[in-house]
Amino acid sequence: MKLITAIVKPYRLDEVKTALQELGVHGLTVTEASGYGRQRGHTEVYRGAEYRVDLVPKVRIEVVVEDAVADDVIDAIVGAAHTGKIGDGKVWAVPVETVVRVRTGERGPDAL
Amino acid sequence: MTLAAPHVDTGDTAWLLAATALVLLMTPGLALFYGGMVRTKSVLNMLMMSFVSIALVTVVWLAAGYSLAFGDDSFGGLIGGLGHAGMSGLGPDSVHGSVPTLLFATFQLTFAVVTAALISGAVADRTRFAAWLVFVPVWTLLVYVPVTHWVWGPGGWIMERLGALDFAGGLPVEITSGASGLALCLVLGPRLGFKRDAMRPHNLPMVMLGAGLLWFGWFGFNAGSALGANGLAAAAFLNTLAAGCTGLLGWLFVEQRRDGHPTTLGAASGAVAGLVAITPSCGTVSVLGALAVGLAAGVVCSYAVSWKFRLNYDDSLDVVGVHLVGGVIGTLLIGLFAEKAMTGGPQGLFYGGGLAPFGKQLLAVVVVAGYAFAVTYGLGKLIDRVLGFRASEEQEHTGLDLTVHAETAYDHGVLGHGAPVSASVLSSGQKVSNQA
Numbered sequence: 001m002k003l004i005t006a007i008v009k010p011y012r013l014d015e016v017k018t019a020l021q022e023l024g025v026h027g028l029t030v031t032e033a034s035g036y037g038r039q040r041g042h043t044e045v046y047r048g049a050e051y052r053v054d055l056v057p058k059v060r061i062e063v064v065v066e067d068a069v070a071d072d073v074i075d076a077i078v079g080a081a082h083t084g085k086i087g088d089g090k091v092w093a094v095p096v097e098t099v100v101r102v103r104t105g106e107r108g109p110d111a112l
Numbered sequence: 113m114t115l116a117a118p119h120v121d122t123g124d125t126a127w128l129l130a131a132t133a134l135v136l137l138m139t140p141g142l143a144l145f146y147g148g149m150v151r152t153k154s155v156l157n158m159l160m161m162s163f164v165s166i167a168l169v170t171v172v173w174l175a176a177g178y179s180l181a182f183g184d185d186s187f188g189g190l191i192g193g194l195g196h197a198g199m200s201g202l203g204p205d206s207v208h209g210s211v212p213t214l215l216f217a218t219f220q221l222t223f224a225v226v227t228a229a230l231i232s233g234a235v236a237d238r239t240r241f242a243a244w245l246v247f248v249p250v251w252t253l254l255v256y257v258p259v260t261h262w263v264w265g266p267g268g269w270i271m272e273r274l275g276a277l278d279f280a281g282g283l284p285v286e287i288t289s290g291a292s293g294l295a296l297c298l299v300l301g302p303r304l305g306f307k308r309d310a311m312r313p314h315n316l317p318m319v320m321l322g323a324g325l326l327w328f329g330w331f332g333f334n335a336g337s338a339l340g341a342n343g344l345a346a347a348a349f350l351n352t353l354a355a356g357c358t359g360l361l362g363w364l365f366v367e368q369r370r371d372g373h374p375t376t377l378g379a380a381s382g383a384v385a386g387l388v389a390i391t392p393s394c395g396t397v398s399v400l401g402a403l404a405v406g407l408a409a410g411v412v413c414s415y416a417v418s419w420k421f422r423l424n425y426d427d428s429l430d431v432v433g434v435h436l437v438g439g440v441i442g443t444l445l446i447g448l449f450a451e452k453a454m455t456g457g458p459q460g461l462f463y464g465g466g467l468a469p470f471g472k473q474l475l476a477v478v479v480v481a482g483y484a485f486a487v488t489y490g491l492g493k494l495i496d497r498v499l500g501f502r503a504s505e506e507q508e509h510t511g512l513d514l515t516v517h518a519e520t521a522y523d524h525g526v527l528g529h530g531a532p533v534s535a536s537v538l539s540s541g542q543k544v545s546n547q548a
Contacts, residue, residue, distance in 0.1 A: 044312065045371045047381060047417045047430060051310035 001096040001109065002070040006061040007033060008081040008089040013059050015080040023076050025063055026112065033060040039087040058089065064096055066109050121210035127341035128211050128219055134332025135222035139166055139229050141325025145380070146233050148318030149429050151311060153511025154237045155521045161232035161239070165248050169225045172249040174199055177224060178217045180253070181260040185267030192261050209339050219336060224256050226333075227285045233429035234293030237303050237311075238508050241516050243501040247296075250491060255292060255484050260284040262480070276476040277450060277457065277469075279348065280337035282392025282443040283480045290436020291481040292488035293427060299492035300502050302426030304509065311428075316376050323380035327356055330387045334394040347454065348394040352387065355394070355406030359386015362410025378414065381434060385413035388438030393446045397460075401449035408445065409438045440477055447473040 008016060013030065020028060034055040041054040065073050070093055077091050101111040143162035147155045169177075176197050183192035196202055199217065206213035228248045232239070262270040263283050270276050270283065278284075303311065313319055334352045338345035363382025364374040386406030393405055417433035420426060427433065447470025450460035459465030495501050507515040514520055 044310075045367070045373055045375060046312060046377050047375075047433075048367065048371060048414065049418065049421065050371070051312060053310065 001064055001099060001112070002067055002093045003062060003064050003096045004070060004073055004077070004091065004093045006077045006081065006089065006091040007035065007058050008061065008077070008091075009083070009087060010057055010059045012081040012083070012088075013061070016061060016077055019076040019080040020063065020073065023069065023072060025065060025069075025073060027063070029062045031060040031062075033058045037087065037090070056087065064099055064112060066112065118207040119210070120207055120212055121340065124210045124340040124342075125212060125215060127345065128215055128336055128339065131332035131336025132215065132219045132222055134329045135219065135226065135336065136166070136329075138222075138226045138326050138329035138333065139163075141322050141329055142226060142229050143322070144318050145322030145326055145384075146236065146429055148315040148320075148322060149233075149313040149377075150236050151511070152314045152522060153520075154513055155314060156517055156519055157241065157512035158232070158236055160241070160517065161244055162229040164245065165229040165232070166225050168245065168248045169228050169252050170221060172252050173217075173221045173224055177252055177257050178220065181257045182217070182220065182265050185261070185265060189262065189265075189267050189269030189273055191258055192265050211339060216339070219339075220260070223281055223285055223333070224252055224260075227256055227281075227289050228252055230285075230289035230431060230435055231293045231296060234297040234427045234431040235300050236428035237512065238300060238503050239512075240500055240503050241512070243495050243499050246495055246499060247491065247501075250495075251292065251488060254491060255288055255487050256284060259288050259480055259484065263476075270476050270480075274472055274476060275458070276472040277396050277446050277455065278392045278443060278476070279395030280334045280391045282389075282439045283476055286388050286391055286435045286439025287443065287477060287480050288484040290432050290434075290439055291484040293431030294425065294436065295485045295488035296492050297425055297427045297432075299489060299496055302424070303428060304505065306426045307421060307424075313377060319380050320376055323383055327383060327387060330356070330391075334391060338395065344395055344454075347399075350399060351390055351394040351397065351402035354399055354402040355386040355390030355409070356383045357386070358403045358406035359383055359389065359410035359413075362386070362407045363414040364410075366411055366414040381417070381430070382410040382414065385409040385434050385438045388413075388435055389442030389445070392439070392443045393449065396446050396451070396455045396457075397449040398451050398454065401445075401451070404449065405442055405445050409441045412441060413437050436481070440481070443477050444470065444473050447471070 034057050036054055036056055041052060041056050044051045044053055063073065074091050074093060081089055098107065099111040100107050139162050143159045146162065147158045150158045176194065178199065179194050179196035180192045183196045186193035202213050204212065208216040228251060262268045263278050264271060330352055331349055335345040335349035338348055360379050360382040363378045363385060367378045368374050386409050389405050389409035390402055394402065397405060413434050416437040417430040419433060446460065448460045448462050450458055450465065450469060451463055452459050458469045461467060461470055492501060503512060
């Protein structure tokens, strides 16, 4: 199993969700996040004083999937989140040893 | 021949009752205006500094402030007497002009309240609440009351002897609060992280709401200062609207040219700057004069607020840049724009009055600003030495809401109901009564 984490622009969240549903991914976790990559932040102006705001709003999407579909899921997320402009985000995958469904106690791929 | 006994005019009284309520609303409006501009962790403290000023100034005004400001002159136009201390000798039948004296005293009280509250903007985020509780009543007696006597009191030297003009409070309200704000922020020093951290307003809609309430209340402030329901009140009312509008537009114009964006904080600030400047002049200039006064204030004040970064004093919410500078502009421009048709008095330079009226306005500005700055600096230093004026570093870091008031303004999290997270009921009236 793989944990796939994606940091994307908030307004692409609906497209990513739709793409994952079409792939048959049953659940996901979304967290509001902030950060920056190469685009750095933005500038705000208050009474003429400029403030450099380094951290820009992002969403963090996490899904755990079986190894066999991990690449498809990554491709789907990248495709849905892509705008071609700076700040589109990152997607990465890490191995997962165990998953337990709290309600039933099922373990492994059955718990997904 | 006998003079007709003074009598109360019901129309004038009705208007002044309404105007008094409008001016009192300015202080809660100011609380929102200031509260929105500070960070989340100290918004309640900011609101409290205004609200508690209502209570403190009311008590000290009724005890002695009114009498010293508007009682019979007792010392060469510098201060009134204590004949009406505790409002003694004043009952429902006492008359001031065409309104009850008790109403006039209450109207003036609301001015004193908002003036003291204005100063809090200069020392936001870092003031010991206990020190503020001492500062406000003492400052009111030492600075606001004497200056008010100089300007409007019977025999006051600025209006009656010097002949300078101030219709609704450029000198006692705007210039004293601005100069005192500068003095106090020098006593306290800058906020932790000044010029390093972004101290952005946490709620601009709240700022806009506060500015709107201020503007609404300002009609009572300026048009009420006619002390009657009459043409002068109408002129002051219209001038107040006109100057607020050109102040707003002037500030936005500067922002668009300088920064590339017209901002909401700029619109609110520009309107307030225009209103500040028209306060002294609303009863002495025509509508064209009011439009010019507001525009001048909007443009100049939008540049003035950046002084604090260059000169290194942390006037947190720009009391100096808006109220001192705006008040000076409005008071000085009387010397240029005053019209005899309005005042029945001196003509400004632009209407053939020469430079003398401007000179009188300038002298009044310099003396009042200098007096307010010097006395406030001394008072601030004294309170700092005896009590400590500045909050501790830990309080300032954590925020004054939690550390001083044991409250937080917002519950943003999903885990608990505001900080501290996962609190349980430690004590309550219910528990106490169960044990009893």
